[in-house]
Amino acid sequence: MFELYGTELSSRLLLGTAQYPSPAVLADAVRASGTSVVTVSLRREMAGGRAGEKFWSLIRSLGTRILPNTAGCHSVKEAVTTANMAREVFGTTWIKLEVIGNHDTLQPDVFGLVEATRILCEDGFAVFPYTTDDLVAAERLLEAGCKVLMPWCAPIGSALGPVNMTALRSMRGHFPGVPLIVDAGLGRPSHATTVMELGFDAVLLNTAVARAADPVGMARAFSKAVEAGREAYSSGMLEPRDVAVPSTPTIGRAVFS
Amino acid sequence: MKLIVNGEALEIAATTLAALLAALDYEGDWLATAVNSDLVHKANRAEFRLSDGDRIEILSPMQGG
Numbered sequence: 001m002f003e004l005y006g007t008e009l010s011s012r013l014l015l016g017t018a019q020y021p022s023p024a025v026l027a028d029a030v031r032a033s034g035t036s037v038v039t040v041s042l043r044r045e046m047a048g049g050r051a052g053e054k055f056w057s058l059i060r061s062l063g064t065r066i067l068p069n070t071a072g073c074h075s076v077k078e079a080v081t082t083a084n085m086a087r088e089v090f091g092t093t094w095i096k097l098e099v100i101g102n103h104d105t106l107q108p109d110v111f112g113l114v115e116a117t118r119i120l121c122e123d124g125f126a127v128f129p130y131t132t133d134d135l136v137a138a139e140r141l142l143e144a145g146c147k148v149l150m151p152w153c154a155p156i157g158s159a160l161g162p163v164n165m166t167a168l169r170s171m172r173g174h175f176p177g178v179p180l181i182v183d184a185g186l187g188r189p190s191h192a193t194t195v196m197e198l199g200f201d202a203v204l205l206n207t208a209v210a211r212a213a214d215p216v217g218m219a220r221a222f223s224k225a226v227e228a229g230r231e232a233y234s235s236g237m238l239e240p241r242d243v244a245v246p247s248t249p250t251i252g253r254a255v256f257s
Numbered sequence: 258m259k260l261i262v263n264g265e266a267l268e269i270a271a272t273t274l275a276a277l278l279a280a281l282d283y284e285g286d287w288l289a290t291a292v293n294s295d296l297v298h299k300a301n302r303a304e305f306r307l308s309d310g311d312r313i314e315i316l317s318p319m320q321g322g
Contacts, residue, residue, distance in 0.1 A: 016322025026320075041321025044263040044314065045288060052317020056287045059318065069321050077294065084296040085289035085316055156322075206322030 002201055004148055004179055005094065005126040007065065009036045012196070013226045014067065014181065015219070016206025023058050025215050030062050033219035039067045039096055039204065042086055056089075067128060069096035074109070076116045083120055095120060096128045096150070096183075096204075106156045106184075110137035114144050121145025130183050133167035135174055142178065149175065150183035150204065153195060157207045159187025162195055172199045189218075189225030196229025197237065261312040274305040277313065289316045 001008050014037040020026035030038060040059055045052050059066065068086035073079040076099060083095045099116055101109025108131050117127050127146040131137055138149050151171055154160035162168055163185070172180060182195045183204040192203050203226055212218035260267050262281070271277040274290060274297055290297045291314040297305050307313075 016320075018320040018322040020320070039321050041319045042289060042316040043319035045283060045317040052319060053285055053287050055320065056318040071321055081291055081294055081296055082316075085291060088296065088299060089287055089289045089316070089318060210322075 002179070004037075004128075004202075009065070009202075011035045011037075011223070011226075012202040012230055013192075013223055014039065014183075014202060014204040015209065016204070017059065018206055019210035020215060023055075026210075027058060027062060029209055029215040029219040030064065032216045032223070033209070034223045035064060037065045037067050038062065039069050039206070040090070041069050041071050042082060042089065065094070066090050066092055067094050067096050068092065069130075070098045071096075072100065073098055074100050076112045076119070079112070079116045080119050083116075083125060084123075087125070093124055094126045094128065096130060098130045108132055108152075110134060110140075113137070114140045117141050117146050118144040128181070133164055133171055135167075135170060138171060138175065142175070148179045148181065150181045152184040153182045153191070154185025154187075156184040158185050159208055160185055161187050161191035165194075165198070168195060168198055168200070189221045192222055192225040193229035193232070196226055197232050199233050202226070258307060258309050260307060260310070263313070263315055272307060273303060274307060274313070275302040277307060278302065278315070281315075283315060287317050290314065291316075 001010060011034045013033055013035050015030060015033050015035040016039045017026055068090045070079040070082040073082055079099045086095060097116055099109045099112040101107055110131060113129055113131060117129050120127050121144060128148050128150050129141050129146055130150050133151040153162040179201045181202045181204050182200050186192055186203060186205045187208050209215050209218045260269055269280060271280045293312050
């Protein structure tokens with residue numbers, strides 16, 4: 001169990017709901033992942049289609065907690081308005097806050113992110129900021145009132161995995177008491193294990209599961225990988241060294257020459 | 258009255274936000290509405306009077322990551 005904004009969660013894997021081949025596969029993948037939090041978005045409703053109603057009904061049937069996002073927002077105003085609309089529709093103060101600053105990398109605009117975080121925290125939101133691995137930006141976000149940080153490990157959807165281990169390690173070291181969730185860039189279960197071994201509290205991912213040949217199998221694989229990484233971190237790992245150390249005792253060794 | 262609804266120009270007789278939603282066959286509690294980039298709460302839609310040229314966004318839950 002771990003805690004985010006006073007809520008105890010059983011799984012350290014948070015899962016996105018986009019890009020699945022079908023609603024049925026999405027539902028099966030969410031169940032297989034064991035996740036207790038799924039991310040959702042808000043988009044323009046299409047007249048008469050009722051797509052939003054059907055999707056919302058499916059999500060509610062999964063019984064998980066909802067983390068709405070402000071995906072695609074490029075300004076503070078857009079993000080704050082979207083967050084308010086999400087609070088009304090989804091009935092939660094939780095918000096995954098995205099303020100995108102760069103079109104190609106989908107890198108967060110950390111300046112806008114800090115401002116939007118301040119506005120939303122003052123308004124009672126529990127903000128989950130999608131940020132970079134920059135320590136100074138992280139510090140400003142905490143000062144703005146959020147209690148959780150969600151640094152990327154690589155650009156959204158890139159599947160590159162942790163590209164800057166030093167930065168992630170520094171972040172863990174600098175904010176020992178803050179829940180840290182790696183959000184974006186994970187491609188393989190081993191990437192999830194790696195960041196969990198660093199001591200991150202959870203991971204949030206979407207594309208790596210949704211676009212896998214078998215999303216349900218991949219959801220299960222990520223679930224195990226996250227657990228393995230966490231248990232390894234909790235159990236204390238050996239530090240690597242450059243020379244061999246015999247694992248079998250040398251005392252009592254027979255002499256035949 | 259001329260309105261921009263979800264990015265499309267519409268000519269419509271409705272004078273309140275609630276009437277607009279009804280005219281477009283949007284019913285239910287899974288929708289959020291904004292007029293000229295500001296949220297209009299569900300409870301205020303019936304009284305919210307629209308003006309010519311207003312930009313209305315009607316959003317609903319969708320897949321997201």
